[in-house]
Amino acid sequence: MxxxxxxxxxxxxxxxxxxxxHxxxxxxxxxxxGRFRNIPFKGYAxxxxxxxMVPHGSEGPLAQILAEVGAKCTIVNSSPWGTFLLDGKEHRFTNLRHQLPFLDKMRISKLITEMRFTKGPSGSVEDLIKDRFNETIYLEVVRCILGWAVSCHPSDVQAKDLYSIVRNIFNYGGPGVPIGGCSGVIRSLExxxxxxxxxxxxxxxKKIVVDDGKAIGVETTDGDFYPDETxxxxxxxxxxVGMCRDGVLEAEYVRGIMNILExxxxxxxxxxSEPLIHHSGVLFPIGAARVEGMNQVTNIDPSLAPQGKHLVMCHQTIMGHSIRKEIKKGITDIxxxxxxxxxxxxxxxxxxxxNxxxxxxxxxxxxxxFPIDGVYIVGDSAKGEGGIEVEGIALGVMKLRSLLDI
Ligand SMILES: Cc1cc2nc3c(=O)[nH]c(=O)nc-3n(C[C@H](O)[C@H](O)[C@H](O)COP(=O)(O)OP(=O)(O)OC[C@H]3O[C@@H](n4cnc5c(N)ncnc54)[C@H](O)[C@@H]3O)c2cc1C
Incomplete structure (x- = not known):
């Protein structure tokens, strides 16, 4: 292959x-x-x-494949999975839930049960939350969680896709951090x-070479040809798609692919120097303009920062046109x-x-x-169902394994 x-x-x-x-x-x-590798910078990884972060920690699809192929990488599960920063106070999910009005508590329980056991309604996550709850805070909580997990706004994710994310969380558990960070995983695979x-x-x-509708190999930019039918x-x-010669794929298929949103x-x-976060999960700053979540990865692996220092990573979905202004808003949130x-x-x-x-x-x-015999897609444009980030990639690779029976 x-x-x-x-x-x-x-x-x-x-x-x-x-x-x-071979x-x-x-x-x-x-x-x-690729995009899952450490870059050394001033002693920080x-x-x-x-x-x-590995979204389903030591029990998820990625951890399962790593164990199966004999990759020696330790993933330490986060505890708690996350907390919410609301009006300057940090809360765990269960504490926050206890403080809610009775009707909202019931609505949340019903929704979580629905998410676990049904496919989910049509429409976006934003529609779903607005339909079930009157207070805007609930949409804010979901915005932070979804933004952190998949870098999308609730209006851009279908409710049924959120339901499969939640099902996977119940199946596999919450996040973890690999020892050595992203490169810990990559080195173990290498x-x-x-x-x-x-x-x-x-x-x-440069090119996927196709003959009579079937892949027969690839050509590299130096002009060498490497034969293989898979x-x-x-x-x-x-x-x-761009690696295939014009006319090999149907124009309508190509148009559809080019319209896929990243x-x-x-x-x-x-x-x-002083810890900002006191646990190894994600801190969700509810109500922040941009930042959706932050993790202090050095709480699990101190080697990701110089001695006596901590590394905190903050993520936000891009919502405006000016990257510079978006970053400024993110820093203000922090x-x-x-x-x-x-x-x-x-x-x-x-x-x-x-990128x-x-x-x-x-x-x-x-x-x-892929619509050419012998060509298959892996990676983060072919994630498996409900698969958050690298877990989706692992689920996609598991699907390929079944397709090819390997
Ligand atoms: C800000 C941010 C935060 C994220 N946080 C997380 C997280 O905490 N947890 C998580 O699970 N995921 C996270 N992700 C997502 C995760 O990093 C990506 O989904 C994943 O790394 C993508 O892997 P990939 O194999 O699909 O693609 P890539 O990592 O992009 O790999 C593609 C590879 O192909 C090579 N390549 C490209 N063209 C050619 C060519 N013509 N010939 C030969 N080689 C080629 C590239 O050099 C690259 O190495 C995050 C991503 C970003 C950007």
């Missing part, structure tokens, strides 16, 4: 496929891991994308590949969440266009099966 792209989707695919045959993995850059039947080639793939692409659905976000990396606390903004990173949070926003994922 040929795998194009050494992001998490490509690495998981290669690790599974190598069990039943794999050539093409990665254009000198590092594996920042990342190319992710917030060092070790697996090095000990297996996998050739890692540092080249950029190709897994981890470079995103739009780019995969999810866009900003991450603000903060350094502190100042308001932690008045009188000193922090240093290490850097802010923005993700959109060719988004997800190549298909939650619920807009494509099938693993």
């Amino acid at each position: 040929i795998v194009i792209g050494g992001g998490l989707g490509g690495l998981l695919t290669a690790a599974i496929a190598a069990k039943s045959g 794999v050539i993995l093409f990665e254009r850059s000198s590092n594996l891991g 920042l990342t190319t994308g992710a917030l060092h 070790d697996v590949l090095l000990g297996q039947n996998v050739s890692i080639v540092q080249k950029e793939v 190709i897994g692409s981890d470079v995103g659905i739009k780019k995969t 999810s866009r976000g900003i991450k603000i990396n903060i350094a502190v 100042e308001e969440a932690f008045p009188k606390k000193d922090f240093e903004v290490l850097c802010a990173q923005s993700y959109f266009g060719m 988004p949070v997800n190549r298909a926003a939650h619920g807009l994922d494509v099938s693993q099966q």
